[in-house]
Structures are given as structure tokens and as C-alpha cells.
Amino acid sequence: MKKRFTISVFTEDVVGILNRVTIIFTRRKINIESIAASESEVDGVHRYTIVITEQEDLVKKVVLQLEKQVEIIKAVYQLDKDIIYQEIALYKVPTNVLASGGEAEKIVRAHFARVLSVEPEFTVLEKTGHKNETQDLFNELEPYGILEFVRSGRVAITKPMRTLKSIITELENN
Amino acid sequence: METLEKNQTDIKQLTGAQAVVQSLIEEGVDLIFGYPGGAIMPVYDALYDVDDQLEHVLTRHEQGAIHAAQGYARSTGKVGVCLATSGPGATNLITGIADAQIDATPLVCITGQVASHLLGTDAFQETDVIGISMPVTKWNYQVTKASEIPKAIAKAFYIAKSGKPGPVLVDITKDAQFEASKYQYQPFTGMRSYLPAPQLMSSKVKEAADLINVAKRPFVLFGQGVILSQAEAEFKAFIEKTGIPAGWTILGLSALESDHPLNVGMLGMHGNYAPNKLTNECDVLIAIGMRFDDRVTGNLDKYAKQAKVIHLEIDPAEIDKNVKTDVAVLGNAKESLEALTKLVHPNQHSDWLQRFRTLEQEEYEAVIQNELEPKEETLTMGEVIHQINKASDGKNVFVTDVGQHQMIACRYARFLQSKSMITSGGLGTMGFCLPAAIGAKMGVPDKQVIGIIGDGGFQMTLQELGTIFQSKVPVKIVVLNNEFLGMVRQWQELFFDKRYASTIMVNPDFQTIVKGYGIQTKLVQERSELQSAVQEMLECEDAYFLEVRVGKENNVFPMVPTGASVSEIRLK
Structure with missing residues (x-):
């Protein structure tokens, strides 16, 4: 097997x-x-x-x-x-979807993702964890538009x- | 290029090219094979100054150079060295490197490379030989500074010859060859990331001995590990004390003399009947310095399932790779056998050995007799080998190419001395023989070196007749000509409804070609001419080319068909 x-x-x-x-x-x-x-x-x-x-x-x-x-x-x-073991994932999302009180912000909070950088156009989030954890966050953020995504090796x-x-x-x- | 001697101590200032040559001399090299070209010219220039200490043999193709280095290494037990330029020179070595890797032949290949500032720019004759050779070298390294050369060469030799030997490649940029640097040579003695041979564990030796001591039908398989670790005497002592019959792989051939009462012959696809049949009846299988190649084992699901398996092996990666082992004795075969022989009880297995002899008789009647003393009009490959055996003293070095003639030579050539069968086993490289025979002869000039080649393989490296001619190499070449790519044709006959797709060879007149190189030749087409022609060849002081026209559609038997078990070996 x-x-x-x-x-x-x-x-x-x-x-x-x-x-x-x-x-x-x-x-x-x-x-x-x-x-x-x-x-x-x-x-x-x-x-x-x-x-x-x-x-x-x-x-x-x-x-x-x-x-x-x-x-x-x-x-x-x-x-x-x-x-x-751990993996690190970075997510680039449009800054406007993270506007205070929105659904996307709740998702970020619930997943304990970190905000690494905020630019007028986009925000970079970081999430460290097992693949299923970083993938869950990806899946939940996807409807809000993910501009770029990368995950490190384990x-x-x-x-x-x-x-x-x-x-x-x-x-x-x- | 002049050597700029410094006044102080022993530290000399040499160019990189001179450092290459001096390092080779330090390693005891006196013969190298190669082919010049742009990126290796400085080394050739340095060789010009030392031709009294370091002989260079100019082959006609880089593949010829590396096979010659392999023949030299296999006949002498020393490291073979070859030299080539960048680009096509380097890529032409690859087949030989792959061959040496799979057959564990110690080689140091030195290639020139474009200047370091041109690396990666698709410069003229640039190729990434480090990348290309990586899967088929034991180690490789690119030198871009002259100061690295002595250490790189010392390390290359250490890695090539220690542990399980193999080919290494050192690629040297042209600017590094020109650059001057301090030269001081120190032999390389080891590194933390490379353990040449695992430490022998006495507990494992004990476990192996315990199994052997209670075995009723033990059987030994031996391979090149016996030769590479110079364990021929220890091996013989072991089988003689225990009375265990021993079969060989074609790389192990000649480690034990052919007529030894415990030598029961060749394993595998075209091997002997008895050792294949009885592999599936033995109770303890003792593999020594062999790697259970698929040509030896046939179908693994039906291979020696009834037996406890003991594996004496230097390379941990070989344990359980193909055949599950009950006791793995890791270490150099010489040490392992020495320790094991002390613990095993003297024994005889007469009844068991008799079973081999009975099957051998069956094979003799069904196959061997007709191969060695045929009744048909056409000549067989076997009778040519038989004739050579009869006319010589058993001390010949045989070199073969790949195919039917190879199997026939392995099956029928007689040996008294080790390192006397040089054949491309693992890779099965057609074109190997002619250049390998040249290298072998130059390695052991006092021995009779006889290359056995088919008409197909001969034409793959035929240009090396030029090397025989120029370097006056008194090697004997026997071409067994059946005007077919015989082994493939045999398979087409047996498994592809005789559809002879691209196996018919329309050959030129080899006699005319060989004469053009000033080599003595003879063509034998009738049985009545064979004996005197073989005699004439063996007595000839110079190179000699003997072409024998053999039966066009003869087959090699016995045979273990693909997918079949070794015990399903067919006599016809």
C-alpha cells in the first residue's frame, strides 16, 4: 500500500x-x-x-x-x-475584499493567518501549517479572488x- | 609550456595542464587512452613532455578510448584512464561510462571544457557533461581553477577504485588548464560522506554460517565481487571446505577455474541447465558479490522461493533490491569470505552435486555436444571457441562483444586464471569488444588476448582497427559472422513469428577492410580450415584477424524465456 x-x-x-x-x-x-x-x-x-x-x-x-x-x-x-512538519503558504488577495467587518476578514481571523504586507491594491497573507490547513484557507478565500498563491515544500x-x-x-x- | 620551478621546498608552480599530467603520474598511471580536441589541447601539450613516463594511445573515436580504458581496467585490476575534449568528445564517452557504472569498472575520465567565462553560454563545443554524466558516474566534478586539480584528481582515483568501483569524471575548463598554480600532490584518503565498504558484522557472519552448516542442498552464486575484492583464493577455500556447488554470473566468470569440480557453470538466461534448474531446489542460496540481475534471475516471483538467501555484498543498496535476503553480510567479499570460512563446518554434498552432474549430462547431450562437435555442415560458434580452448593453455584473456557469440564464449571458453573474461554484462554494449580488447592487451601484454565479436558489433567500432594498426597492438580478433544480428534474430524466430525486421546484415568484405589496416587476416568457411587457422592466429606475434562464417540461423540454447522462471529453462 x-x-x-x-x-x-x-x-x-x-x-x-x-x-x-x-x-x-x-x-x-x-x-x-x-x-x-x-x-x-x-x-x-x-x-x-x-x-x-x-x-x-x-x-x-x-x-x-x-x-x-x-x-x-x-x-x-x-x-x-x-x-x-510544517509548510508555509503565502496568499495575495485584493485589499478591498479585506475591508473591515467583511466575510474575508473573518476567514483570515478564523485561520490565524498573518498579514505580511498591505498595499493599496493587494494584501499578502501568510499561513503556516499542514497542507490541509493552508489549503482550507485557500479554498475559503478563493471566492473573494486570490491574485497569487504559493506554498513551500514541507x-x-x-x-x-x-x-x-x-x-x-x-x-x-x- | 615550461615548468616554473620555485626555489623554495617542494612546491612547484605548474600550469593546470601540467598538474593533470603530474597527478596522473603520481597515481601510478603509465597508459591512457584518448582523443584530442580544442578544449583539452593544453593537457595534450603537457603530455608531449612526458611521453616516456605516460603513454597515450590515440584511438579513432572517444567511445573507443573509453572501452579501451575499460578493457585495461578489467584485465589489470587497475584504474583505466581516458581523455577527451569538450562537447562531442565528452558525449562520446557516455556509453562507456554507463557501461563501467553498471559493471563496476574503475575509470577516471578527464574531459576538457570551454573556458569558465563561457560556461552556460552555448559556446562552441560546450556541453553540460557534468549534468549528462551524473546519472552514470560514481562521482563527477568540474574544475574551474588550476589550484583544484591535484585534489580533484586524487579524489577521483580514490573514489573510482575504492569500495564498489566505478567511473568518475573530472571536467576541466580550458582556462584552468592554462592557469599556473602551486602544485603539491597528496593522495586522497577519505571523506565523511563516503564509506567505501561497510564494517563487517561478526553476528551476521555467524548467522550465515549457522544456515550453511545445516543446509542440505546449499548453492553458491558468485559474481564480479569476488574478482574486484581479489577474493579468488578465499572464495575457493570457502567452497572447498563446505563442498558447495557454485554457479557464476558472466561478470564473475574466470574467478574460479572452469574445470574446478565445484564449478557448475553459468547462471541465467543462456546459462547452463543445472544451475538454473537447481536454483529452485536448493535450500540455502549463498550469493557472493553479485546483484541478482534480471538476466540471472528470470521471473523474480518464481525465483528460489524455497530457499533461505544469504547475500555477501559490499553495496547496501543491493540488499533486498531484487531478491529478499534472509541474512545480509555487508562488507568486502574477501574479508567476509575469510571470516565465514572459519565458521563453517567441513562438508561434502556429493548427492546434491551429483544432481548437477546429471543435468549437465542432459545438457551435454541435448545442446553442448552438437555445439562443440556439430554434425551439420555449417560451422557453429561453439566449435570455434572449442578449437581455441584446445589449441591453448587456458590462460587466454577473452574479450567479447554482445549477443549470441558473447553467450557462446561465456558458456564454452575455458579459464584457469582470474580477470580473463572481459565482457559488457550489465549494459550490453555492442561495439565494446574491439576497443576493450585493445585496452586489455595493452594492460596484460604477456597474455594472449582474444576478442570474440559478431559481425554486427564489429561494425559498431570497426574504426579501432586503426588503433591496432598505429599502436601495433598484437591482439587477436575473431569475428563470428552469421550475417545477422543473431540474438535479435533468434528472438524474432522464437517470439515474433520469424519476422526478421532489420536483423539481416549485408556486410562488406571484412578481409579487404582489415587488410587495408595492414593486419593479417584469414577467412574460414569450411570446418577443415578451422584448426589450422586458429593455430596460425594463436602463434602469430602480431595482430591477427580471423573471420569465421558460422551457421546463419543457429540459436543459443539453453534459454530462459522472458517472464519464465529459471527452472523453466528450455534445452531447445
Whole structure:
């Protein structure tokens, strides 16, 4: 049965490594649902958070093939229950629909969305949460006109307590 | 280009191109294969100064250069090196890189690149070779500064040859080749993100030994891992102590001598009858340094389901990839086998081994006899190989192309020494043989190197006859000519109602072509001419080209049809 998995990939900070990561998915025709890249807490180590929906035994093989890449330090996969994760969404809506007391304002309040910027023509809202939460807000605002919408890839923190630092120290001493 | 020696200590000032050449010499390279062009000219210029230390073989095509480097690497166990220019030079390497990647051949490919300020501008002969080669290299890197070169080359060699070997590519911009920089070479010793071989776990070795010690019908499958980790002696000690019959993949061929009493032959699609049949009857399957390729396993749903599977493997990504393993022993095969042999009990499996021998006899009567000593008038591929075996000492290095002749050569060539079968296994690259045989011969000049090629594959890299001619490579080339793309034709016959779509080859006169390159040739069309022609070829001190006209519509049997189980192997 296919399930949603979050794969965390820790790599050296080198040009082209993202390509090496995505090739592993592309060659098996696996669609990457979201991807986020950033530095990690360890100097010179980057992390990618990748979300896919696949069967677990396939995900296991993919993760081993990721780890096989020379400049990939570590790759792990987890189910949603084993991670704390968030996504951020930005919504650009016409400023006039947010006029005081209107329905749109109530929606923004109910969803605890933040106002990032107010211009005469448009307002930018921010909502952080799981995809269904940012999507709910999108759906409710849609009738009022959404000028632009963007959602980030998932970022995730793993629940197990083993630190990246300790893994790297072990690898460096090998 | 002049070396600007500094007065102080050992630190020299070299151009990037000189640094490339010096780094290769530091790594012990004395032979490289390549083809010059605009973006790699500074390196060629630097090679001109060191031709007494570093020989360069000019091939006729970059694909020839890389296959030659592969042949060299496979025959010697050393890293093969090839050199090409940017753009088409680099893209012409790709087939060979992909071949080396799937067959775990250590290669360092160095390509020239347009000057760094032109990168990404669609400059003349610019191609994104880093991007193109990424899926088929173990590692690749683009150098844009001369100062990076010694470290990049040292790292390239380290990665290419350590752990499970593979091809790496270093792309060097032309300005980096011209730029002068301090040169100091240090061998590369490791990095945190790359563990060449997993640490052997004694608990896993124990689990494996426990299974082997109670097995009634154990069966060993071995692959190239035995050769790559130089574990031939450890492997033999293991099977001899336990008395377990052993079948091989075509990449593992020659790791164990052909006539060893426990050698039960070739696995897979065109392999031997017994090892395929009995894969589905063994109780413990011990896979050593092999990756359960689909050509070996046939239908996975019906593959060794009754057996406990032990997998000795260096690459964690291979565990459970195709066949579910009960005990995975991760590590270098040499160490794993050494540890395992200590824990297994001496044993013999005479009755079980006898079952292999009985099926072997069945195969002999149904297939082998007629292939090696045919009654029909037309010559068979098998009798040519048989004749070579009979006329030589078992120490030949065979190189093959891809197709029917390849399967026949793997099935019938006899081996006494390891690293003696060089064939394109995983990728199945037609055109591999001629250049690979050149590289192999240059790697082991004291050995008799014999390339076996079909008429189709021969014409894919035929231009490398020019390399044999110019570099005076005394390699022996046997073309088994059936005027067909034989393997595809066989499939058309068996599975496509004999609709021979584009498999008929109208060939030129190979004798005339080869003579044009000043190479001795002979054409054999009758059985009566074969023995003396083979003898003449083997005794010839120079290159020799032997063309044998074989039966046009002969088939290779046994055969495991696509989708069938290995135990459903057909003798006809």
C-alpha cells in the first residue's frame, strides 16, 4: 500500500548534489510532491526534505540508493507520525475584499493567518501549517479572488533523538 | 609550456595542464587512452613532455578510448584512464561510462571544457557533461581553477577504485588548464560522506554460517565481487571446505577455474541447465558479490522461493533490491569470505552435486555436444571457441562483444586464471569488444588476448582497427559472422513469428577492410580450415584477424524465456 513518506537527505554543500538526489527519483519515475533545501545545524551540511507517496519497500530502496551517492552523508525516511512538519503558504488577495467587518476578514481571523504586507491594491497573507490547513484557507478565500498563491515544500524535524552531529562525528572517525 | 620551478621546498608552480599530467603520474598511471580536441589541447601539450613516463594511445573515436580504458581496467585490476575534449568528445564517452557504472569498472575520465567565462553560454563545443554524466558516474566534478586539480584528481582515483568501483569524471575548463598554480600532490584518503565498504558484522557472519552448516542442498552464486575484492583464493577455500556447488554470473566468470569440480557453470538466461534448474531446489542460496540481475534471475516471483538467501555484498543498496535476503553480510567479499570460512563446518554434498552432474549430462547431450562437435555442415560458434580452448593453455584473456557469440564464449571458453573474461554484462554494449580488447592487451601484454565479436558489433567500432594498426597492438580478433544480428534474430524466430525486421546484415568484405589496416587476416568457411587457422592466429606475434562464417540461423540454447522462471529453462 502506498503511504506518504518524508525523506530527509543530508549532503555535503557542493554544486550539483540536488541533481544527484533528484535523479534517484526520476529514474524510477517517482513524483516528488515537495522538496525543501536548507542548511542544517552542522556547518557545511545541507539537508533536503522530500515528500513522496510510495510503497515502503520501494522507499527503502530509494533511500539506500540515495545514501550510496558519494556526497550524500545520510538519508532517512519517516512516516508523518514520526516527524513534526510544517509548510508555509503565502496568499495575495485584493485589499478591498479585506475591508473591515467583511466575510474575508473573518476567514483570515478564523485561520490565524498573518498579514505580511498591505498595499493599496493587494494584501499578502501568510499561513503556516499542514497542507490541509493552508489549503482550507485557500479554498475559503478563493471566492473573494486570490491574485497569487504559493506554498513551500514541507520542512520536517524528526522525533528520534539521535543528533546529526553525533552521526557525522561517527562517520568522520571511521 | 615550461615548468616554473620555485626555489623554495617542494612546491612547484605548474600550469593546470601540467598538474593533470603530474597527478596522473603520481597515481601510478603509465597508459591512457584518448582523443584530442580544442578544449583539452593544453593537457595534450603537457603530455608531449612526458611521453616516456605516460603513454597515450590515440584511438579513432572517444567511445573507443573509453572501452579501451575499460578493457585495461578489467584485465589489470587497475584504474583505466581516458581523455577527451569538450562537447562531442565528452558525449562520446557516455556509453562507456554507463557501461563501467553498471559493471563496476574503475575509470577516471578527464574531459576538457570551454573556458569558465563561457560556461552556460552555448559556446562552441560546450556541453553540460557534468549534468549528462551524473546519472552514470560514481562521482563527477568540474574544475574551474588550476589550484583544484591535484585534489580533484586524487579524489577521483580514490573514489573510482575504492569500495564498489566505478567511473568518475573530472571536467576541466580550458582556462584552468592554462592557469599556473602551486602544485603539491597528496593522495586522497577519505571523506565523511563516503564509506567505501561497510564494517563487517561478526553476528551476521555467524548467522550465515549457522544456515550453511545445516543446509542440505546449499548453492553458491558468485559474481564480479569476488574478482574486484581479489577474493579468488578465499572464495575457493570457502567452497572447498563446505563442498558447495557454485554457479557464476558472466561478470564473475574466470574467478574460479572452469574445470574446478565445484564449478557448475553459468547462471541465467543462456546459462547452463543445472544451475538454473537447481536454483529452485536448493535450500540455502549463498550469493557472493553479485546483484541478482534480471538476466540471472528470470521471473523474480518464481525465483528460489524455497530457499533461505544469504547475500555477501559490499553495496547496501543491493540488499533486498531484487531478491529478499534472509541474512545480509555487508562488507568486502574477501574479508567476509575469510571470516565465514572459519565458521563453517567441513562438508561434502556429493548427492546434491551429483544432481548437477546429471543435468549437465542432459545438457551435454541435448545442446553442448552438437555445439562443440556439430554434425551439420555449417560451422557453429561453439566449435570455434572449442578449437581455441584446445589449441591453448587456458590462460587466454577473452574479450567479447554482445549477443549470441558473447553467450557462446561465456558458456564454452575455458579459464584457469582470474580477470580473463572481459565482457559488457550489465549494459550490453555492442561495439565494446574491439576497443576493450585493445585496452586489455595493452594492460596484460604477456597474455594472449582474444576478442570474440559478431559481425554486427564489429561494425559498431570497426574504426579501432586503426588503433591496432598505429599502436601495433598484437591482439587477436575473431569475428563470428552469421550475417545477422543473431540474438535479435533468434528472438524474432522464437517470439515474433520469424519476422526478421532489420536483423539481416549485408556486410562488406571484412578481409579487404582489415587488410587495408595492414593486419593479417584469414577467412574460414569450411570446418577443415578451422584448426589450422586458429593455430596460425594463436602463434602469430602480431595482430591477427580471423573471420569465421558460422551457421546463419543457429540459436543459443539453453534459454530462459522472458517472464519464465529459471527452472523453466528450455534445452531447445
